[in-house]
């Protein structure tokens with residue numbers, strides 16, 4: 001297991017307006033997948049713009065342990081020499097995924113498709129997260145859980161069958177991680193593996209599998225869902241992957257620019273895949289001044305420069321079916337809502353309770369600690385905004401090993417009447433290692449305890 005890091009509190013204070021042009025780091029979802037498909041391709045995959053955050057570095061180490069040669073050539077520039085589908089070797093020691101749900105769950109799918117045994121572990125947050133949602137479909141494909149902690153949690157040991165079975169699986173929860181784990185296991189199963197999702201989730205695995213030469217078809221399913229079919233046992237060919245800027249990270253300077261009066265910020269090259277843009281849609285409904293400029297295609301996805309100007313926001317009702325397109329953005333949306341005029345109701349947030357922390361509870365507690373009126377009704381979070389103002393003043397928002405809780409409340413501090421301190425900023429390095437430099441470069445006043 002990762003050794004527990006020493007907590008470092010951080011504080012953000014209101015300063016002048018934010019201004020400048022910045023690029024958020026590479027997309028975390030795509031970075032994990034590029035390393036994993038690089039491992040499964042025959043030959044040399046090149047990745048540019050890889051997110052060099054702790055979560056992704058853990059996946060890079062796991063890919064190495066499973067047989068790939070992984071080399072960093074320069075900032076964000078990586079080379080992966082893969083072993084091919086079917087060519088994995090059993091790792092000598094447990095794979096430690098730290099804080100990373102995506103890396104651990106997708107790699108469980110990879111292992112389950114191969115006749116090898118591997119152990120998975122992580123930090124206290126990852127050890128508390130549900131893994132049955134992954135292990136159940138992988139068992140249908142022939143994998144065995146040799147050993148697991150209570151409730152099928154980490155640390156656990158998984159053993160793949162001699163020959164994985166292709167299945168048709170309807171995901172019980174909207175989860176790109178579950179979908180991806182099944183597809184990755186299906187890569188080494190003879191025949192067609194099918195995943196049906198009632199609500200479409202981020203489609204990076206499907207897109208990237210195609211870019212690496214796999215045969216994948218996607219059809220609509222019902223009102224909001226999709227059916228994805230993968231033909232097993234392809235020889236994946238290596239690809240050149242250019243990783244676009246992560247919309248889930250860009251969300252922090254974006255909301256900071258909206259709520260710090262007088263700000264104008266441009267966020268370059270942000271991925272605008274429609275399955276990731278729920279936050280921008282919602283903020284625009286709230287009246288936010290966000291324009292998409294220079295819309296273009298890059299690395300197989302749509303990207304745009306987002307030009308953001310501060311201005312008044314109004315409360316809105318966010319429908320539950322939008323959740324998969326902005327699942328990681330609710331904490332920062334709640335901060336925007338705290339500065340809006342009137343009430344914002346975010347519906348259907350059950351999945352937030354099983355992230356790095358129980359984000360529904362953590363956001364609610366952080367809002368209340370900062371003098372913001374909020375309540376939880378069932379799976380809904382309701383925030384009453386202060387019409388351009390929020391009190392702030394929390395002396396130590398509890399972040400529970402959750403990077404997005406830490407960044408969200410630091411952004412609140414950049415515009416609140418009193419400074420906001422979070423109890424631990426170390427986890428920010430899992431997804432946004434340049435957060436403090438980037439926000440500071442825009443004029444934000446943030447300080448981490450030495």
Ligand SMILES: O=C(O)C1=C[C@@H](OP(=O)(O)O)[C@@H](O)[C@H](O)C1
Nearest residue numbers: 029102174175176177178327328
């Ligand atoms: O597939 C992915 O890259 C991710 C899927 C989402 O999780 P779920 O699949 O649990 O919804 C998201 O919260 C996570 O940050 C990244």
Ligand SMILES: C=C(OP(=O)(O)O)C(=O)O
Nearest residue numbers: 099100101102103328355
């Ligand atoms: C939920 C997240 O990531 P993961 O599931 O990969 O830990 C996140 O980054 O907000």
